Amino acid sequence: MDWAETPATMARAFAEEPVLFSGPDGPLRGIFTPPAPEAPCAGHCLVLPGHPRFGNQRLAVIAARVLAAEGFAALRFDFHGHGESGGTSTGADRNQPGARDVDAAIRFLCEERAQSRFLLAGYCFDGLSALAGIPASSTATRGGLFASPPVLQRTSAGGEPPLTANRPRWALRLRRWWRHPLEFSMAARADHVRHPSPTDSPNADRCVKIAKVVEDAIAALISSGAPALFIYGENDSLYAEFKIAERQLLAALNGDPRRLLQVEVWPGSVQSFESAPALLERTIRWAREFHPARGSHQL
Amino acid sequence: MATFCLGHLDDGSLRELNFMASSSKPMNSELVPAAGAAGPIRSPDEDRHFFASAGHALYGVLRPGTRPNAPLIMFCNSFAADQDAKWRAEVIGAREATARGFTTFSYHPRGHGDSSGNFASITFDDLVDDALNAAQHALERSGANRLICVGIRFGALVAAELIRRRGDVSALALWEPIHAARGYFRELMRQNLYREMAQRARPSVNVDEMMERLLPATSITVPGFQLYGRFSSSAIGKELMQSLETWRGPTLLAQFRKRTELTRENLRLRRMLQRRGIRVAAVVVREKPIYNGRDDPWLSAGQLIESTSEWFDGLG
Numbered sequence: 001m002d003w004a005e006t007p008a009t010m011a012r013a014f015a016e017e018p019v020l021f022s023g024p025d026g027p028l029r030g031i032f033t034p035p036a037p038e039a040p041c042a043g044h045c046l047v048l049p050g051h052p053r054f055g056n057q058r059l060a061v062i063a064a065r066v067l068a069a070e071g072f073a074a075l076r077f078d079f080h081g082h083g084e085s086g087g088t089s090t091g092a093d094r095n096q097p098g099a100r101d102v103d104a105a106i107r108f109l110c111e112e113r114a115q116s117r118f119l120l121a122g123y124c125f126d127g128l129s130a131l132a133g134i135p136a137s138s139t140a141t142r143g144g145l146f147a148s149p150p151v152l153q154r155t156s157a158g159g160e161p162p163l164t165a166n167r168p169r170w171a172l173r174l175r176r177w178w179r180h181p182l183e184f185s186m187a188a189r190a191d192h193v194r195h196p197s198p199t200d201s202p203n204a205d206r207c208v209k210i211a212k213v214v215e216d217a218i219a220a221l222i223s224s225g226a227p228a229l230f231i232y233g234e235n236d237s238l239y240a241e242f243k244i245a246e247r248q249l250l251a252a253l254n255g256d257p258r259r260l261l262q263v264e265v266w267p268g269s270v271q272s273f274e275s276a277p278a279l280l281e282r283t284i285r286w287a288r289e290f291h292p293a294r295g296s297h298q299l
Numbered sequence: 300m301a302t303f304c305l306g307h308l309d310d311g312s313l314r315e316l317n318f319m320a321s322s323s324k325p326m327n328s329e330l331v332p333a334a335g336a337a338g339p340i341r342s343p344d345e346d347r348h349f350f351a352s353a354g355h356a357l358y359g360v361l362r363p364g365t366r367p368n369a370p371l372i373m374f375c376n377s378f379a380a381d382q383d384a385k386w387r388a389e390v391i392g393a394r395e396a397t398a399r400g401f402t403t404f405s406y407h408p409r410g411h412g413d414s415s416g417n418f419a420s421i422t423f424d425d426l427v428d429d430a431l432n433a434a435q436h437a438l439e440r441s442g443a444n445r446l447i448c449v450g451i452r453f454g455a456l457v458a459a460e461l462i463r464r465r466g467d468v469s470a471l472a473l474w475e476p477i478h479a480a481r482g483y484f485r486e487l488m489r490q491n492l493y494r495e496m497a498q499r500a501r502p503s504v505n506v507d508e509m510m511e512r513l514l515p516a517t518s519i520t521v522p523g524f525q526l527y528g529r530f531s532s533s534a535i536g537k538e539l540m541q542s543l544e545t546w547r548g549p550t551l552l553a554q555f556r557k558r559t560e561l562t563r564e565n566l567r568l569r570r571m572l573q574r575r576g577i578r579v580a581a582v583v584v585r586e587k588p589i590y591n592g593r594d595d596p597w598l599s600a601g602q603l604i605e606s607t608s609e610w611f612d613g614l615g
Contacts, residue, residue, distance in 0.1 A: 001525070002419035002518075013356040013415040018347035029347070031358075031413055054412045055383045057524065061413055084347075084360070084390050273380070273523060 001057045001276055008069035012036060015068075019075070021108035024100040026086025030077025032113060033064040039071035042291045044142060045115040046074040049102055049126050049133075051092050052083030056123055057276040063121070063283050072287060073115055077105055079129065092125040094150045097213055102133025106140060119290060121145040121283055124238075124271070131228075132213035138224040145286050147231045147279055148238045148270045151214045151245045210245050218249055222257045229286055230263045231279070233270035346440070349414075350406075352432035353425070358413035359406040359433060361440055362393055366400035370445035370469050371437055372611065373404045375430055375454035375461065379418070380523030382411055385451050388474075388600040392449070395608045401447075404437035408457075419518070419527050423480070423534035427460045434461060445469045447611065453477045456534070459542035470548050470614055472607055473539075475555040478564040480534040485510065487521035494522070540571055549578040551610045553603055555586055580613075582606045 005013075017032045030053060035041060046067055048060035053076040064074035079098040080087030102120065109115040118141050122130035127149035134141055221228050232239035242263075250261060264282075269275060288294050346361040374393060377385045393403040408429040409416030416425075434446055447470040450458030455476030462468045477483045488509045492502045504512070513519050518527045550572055554565055561569065561581055569579045584602045 002417065002527075004417050004420075005415055010356070010415055014349060014351075016349060016356070016413070018358075020347075052383060052386055052412075054407075057380070058412070058418070065415075082387060089387055089391070273525075274520065 001059075001062070001280070003062050003277075003280070005065075006069070008036060009062075009065040012065040012068040016065075019077075019108070019112075021104060021112070023080055023085070023087075023104040025080035025088075028077050028080060028086070028101055028104060029084040030075050030105065031061075031064070032109075033068040033074040033076075035071045035073050036069050039069060040291075040293045042067075042071035042073075042293075044072055044117045044119050044287075044290050045109055045113070046072055046119050046121060046287060047102065047105055047109070047130070048074065048076040049079055049098060049105065049122055049129050050076060050083070051079045051081075051098075051126065053078045054083075055126075057273055059123065059276055059280050059283070062280055063287075066284050067287050070288070071291065071293075072119075073109075073113065075105055075109055075113075077101070079126075094125060094128060094211070095153060097125065097132040098129040099132035099136065099213060102129055103136040106133070106137045110140065116140060117142045119143045119145070119287055121147075121287075122149070123147040123279065124149060128211075128213070131217040134217045134224070134226075135220040138220040138226070141224060141226050143226050143286075143290055144221070144228040145231070145283055146228065147283075148233065148236060149214075149230070150238050150241060151210055152241045153209045153211050208241075208244060210248060214245060215249065218261070222253070222260060225260065227260045227262065230261070231266065231270055231282065232263070233266050233268050233272075233275065235269045236271045238271060239265065350433075350436045352409065352429045352436075355409045355429075356415045357406055357409065357429060357433065359404060359436065360393070361437060362397040362403045363441065364397050364400045364402040366402075369401050369443070370447045371402045371404060371441050371443035372396050372447045372449060373430075373434055373437055374406075374449045374451065375458040376405070376407070376411070377451045378426075378453035379411075379526075381452055382407075385474075386412070388604065389449075389451060391600070392604040392607060395604050396611055399608055399612060401611055402441045402443055404433065404441070406433040406437075408433075419525070419529070421530055423456075423460075423530065423537060426457050427464070430457050430461045431464060434465065438467075447472070447614070449474065449607070450476060453480075453483060455539060456480060456537050456542065459539050459546070460537070462546055463542050463544075468548065470550070471543075471546065472551040472553065472610065474553045474603060474607070476539055476552070476565075476568075478539045478568065480531075480537040484513075484526065484531050484535065487526060488519070490522045491520070540568060543568075543572070546572070547575065547577060549614060550580070551607060552579060552581040553607065554581070554583045555600070555603060556583070557585060559583060559585060580610055582610075 012033055015034055017034065019030050019032045021028055046064060048064060050060050054061050060076040064076055068074050078085040079101050081090045106118055118137065120130040120133065120141060121144065124147070127146035130144060131146050131149055134144060230242065232242055250258065270279065344363060346363070348359060349356045350359050372393070374389045376382050376389055389405055393405050396403050407414040408426050410418035410421040438444065438446070444467065446468045448458040448461060448468055449472040451474045455473045458471065462471060485506050488506045492506065495502045509519060513526070513528045513531050515528045515532045518525045552565055552569055554561055556562065561583065565581065569581055572579045
């Protein structure tokens with residue numbers, strides 16, 4: 001990403017402190033960025049989980065330093081099994097978000113770094129994990145930004161459409177040939193064309209299941225009164241998932257609880273690395289709203 | 300998942316290394332009790348810190364070993380988004396080597412990972428400068444007086460340049476090395492074409508045209524990151540064999556591909572080094588090279604790490 005440092009952010013880089021704290025599945029490692037002493041205190045600590053913590057073009061690294069230069073504290077850390085943290089190496093699994101790691105990070109910040117108000121932010125799986133970490137830390141969480149988090153359980157969100165899932169391959173080929181007799185090559189078709197997501201189905205609301213962690217997190221957000229910002233791209237498959245959650249979870253809300261949950265739908269895609277600069281800029285702008293000297297959210 | 304791992308001995312014959320057991324088992328980076336388990340948290344003694352390189356704050360991790368007078372093992376990681384998945388393999392590999400008594404050092408060059416710097420403005424020479432500064436810093440901090448370099452993917456080119464400029468590197472391990480920067484950039488651009496074709500679009504330009512358009516002031520989108528012309532023009536002439544022209548030390552060549560035989564480039568490199576009387580150990584890790592995504596086999600590169608650690612041990 002094309003991002004030039006300022007002397008203030010460079011000073012934050014040199015002030016950063018590698019930290020180690022215990023998590024439920026092994027020791028977790030991260031980097032704590034202390035707020036700039038010369039900046040007015042923001043009174044909030046940004047928690048940026050990652051796999052690794054500098055993934056997705058170092059969004060968390062840059063956001064931590066920019067906001068620390070403005071008075072925020074920040075912690076970015078690796079989930080267990082990723083980066084430098086302990087635990088068995090695994091891929092990111094949406095059915096097992098790192099909520100307990102987020103909880104461990106917040107406990108560490110409370111106990112070891114005297115932080116008491118937290119802003120959680122993450123992209124995709126990291127966003128889901130940050131969201132899933134809210135129930136345990138809801139009293140201390142003051143806001144969350146979740147960029148394109150998956151919200152459906154994996155068994156129902158990917159793979160074959162439900163109607164064709166159990167059919168033999170020859171039957172699928174025959175069906176396809178019948179529908180598209182002039183197209184012989186399966187290989188040239190993109191995955192999303194060959195296997196449309198079940199979220200595209202008119203019966204999607206009955207076919208898919210919203211992850212329990214998402215239901216719990218939204219309930220916790222509403223009860224805590226912390227505002228949350230969800231960002232999706234209108235062309236993203238994860239937005240199709242979220243629309244189901246909107247219908248099933250958010251439609252019933254009204255008044256203040258609904259106003260707490262803000263949804264931004266950007267043109268095009270958020271699930272691409274080209275959107276990283278815009279996401280970075282939006283994350284910084286969102287966090288600034290919590291700064292007592294600049295923002296609209298009260299401490 | 301991996302099936303087995305073949306090692307090429309110095310004489311060119313193949314041997315099957317006994318990694319069947321580890322291939323199906325995900326790697327744990329360290330053996331520590333989980334929180335809540337009895338006893339305090341035990342963690343390897345890792346010295347994680349920032350150090351200065353040309354005005355930048357670089358992130359580094361020194362893991363002190365127990366072998367007296369052993370060389371320091373320094374890792375040169377891959378480039379851009381490729382670093383994200385390889386970093387885990389590097390961390391586990393470094394911890395394994397430390398467990399065997401070697402002092403190891405990992406770092407993030409500028410514009411990468413936790414270090415400072417603008418990715419859009421870095422050049423190949425910047426990466427080499429950072430590697431040189433990291434080596435100097437690690438030797439001073441650890442008290443070691445010799446180096447073993449591990450070059451991972453694009454980091455192999457950086458490690459080779461480091462070797463050319465320093466006289467104290469005693470061995471070199473190359474993990475799925477990039478042999479020529481030009482070929483690497485072309486491969487990245489070719490993946491753009493595949494992506495367009497998968498989306499049923501007719502590619503608007505071919506790879507040669509993309510290369511021509513990538514001027515120092517421009518950039519091009521490749522899978523996972525933005526490739527800046529400033530970097531590509533600074534690196535495009537770099538070749539592994541050229542940088543290793545004067546290299547004389549023992550070398551490990553690890554290939555991370557689905558095929559059982561060494562690739563043409565790896566064979567050429569091995570022959571060139573063997574002609575100079577260099578001991579070359581080659582390891583073929585049979586994995587499907589998925590360079591991005593949740594099933595990236597580098598996340599659990601157990602065979603690669605185990606064979607590399609055995610090779611370190613064999614160096615004495």
